[in-house]
Amino acid sequence: MQHQYFISAIGTDSGKTLVSAILVEHLKAHYWKPIQAGLPKDTDQVKELISNKNSIFLKERFCLSAPMSPHAAAKIDKIEIKLSDFELPIESKNQNLIVEGAGGLFVPINYSKNGKADYVIDLIEDLKLPLILVCNLYLGSINHTILSLEAIKNRNENRNINLKGIILNGESNPDSEQIIEDYIIHNLNSKIILRIKQEKEITKEIVKRYASQIIL
Ligand SMILES: Nc1ncnc2c1ncn2[C@@H]1O[C@H](COP(=O)(O)OP(=O)(O)OP(=O)(O)O)[C@@H](O)[C@H]1O
Numbered sequence: 001m002q003h004q005y006f007i008s009a010i011g012t013d014s015g016k017t018l019v020s021a022i023l024v025e026h027l028k029a030h031y032w033k034p035i036q037a038g039l040p041k042d043t044d045q046v047k048e049l050i051s052n053k054n055s056i057f058l059k060e061r062f063c064l065s066a067p068m069s070p071h072a073a074a075k076i077d078k079i080e081i082k083l084s085d086f087e088l089p090i091e092s093k094n095q096n097l098i099v100e101g102a103g104g105l106f107v108p109i110n111y112s113k114n115g116k117a118d119y120v121i122d123l124i125e126d127l128k129l130p131l132i133l134v135c136n137l138y139l140g141s142i143n144h145t146i147l148s149l150e151a152i153k154n155r156n157e158n159r160n161i162n163l164k165g166i167i168l169n170g171e172s173n174p175d176s177e178q179i180i181e182d183y184i185i186h187n188l189n190s191k192i193i194l195r196i197k198q199e200k201e202i203t204k205e206i207v208k209r210y211a212s213q214i215i216l
Pocket residue numbers: 009011012013014015016017018019042101102103169170196197198199200201202
């Protein structure tokens with residue numbers, strides 16, 4: 001069976017690149033970051049964290065110079081990003097594939113005016129990929145997580161986004177984990193597919209260890 005997933009998160013710097021490396025290693029998948037804003041490139045970071053030799057790294061569709069929200073970074077580079085600019089790379093046909101988003105679900109990839117924008121969540125719908133959401137555990141993250149899950153649920157009323165599962169990233173907090181797990185089971189028919197602890201250092205060995213624990 002072919003596995004292709006879009007990785008998003010409840011915010012930026014949440015661990016999407018780490019999770020992407022873990023999934024790429026687990027599935028020996030190809031990796032694609034459609035919009036890169038600033039350096040270092042997430043693609044290079046994933047390359048450095050995986051050990052298998054089968055994965056192929058696909059070229060970003062947009063590499064923006066500023067480490068900012070894509071809509072703002074694109075403006076600086078005088079580029080217009082449209083949803084129609086994206087399609088799954090041909091090399092990923094019939095291959096396992098991990099696609100990493102920028103920031104969280106409501107990060108704008110463009111902005112025109114009067115509140116009109118396209119967001120990462122629209123790109124996920126357009127690419128028709130099941131979603132894996134990285135949810136951190138910090139004070140305030142229950143709110144950020146449930147807001148993200150509500151947005152997915154809202155889209156799901158039109159059956160547009162399939163939440164394959166969530167990955168909890170951070171020091172364990174049983175009370176927070178319980179409320180989030182119950183929410184996804186009861187509202188989205190989804191599950192926790194991995195728990196990642198706060199590690200002192202991220203290495204290939206750590207990535208391999210978590211790759212062996214994933215349950216898809
Ligand atoms: N569980 C963890 N233990 C230790 N360090 C972590 C953990 N999760 C993430 N990090 C570190 O936090 C930083 C941010 O993580 P990462 O780059 O994966 O975030 P991101 O969600 O991909 O960010 P962006 O939105 O820029 O793509 C990295 O230096 C990463 O190694």
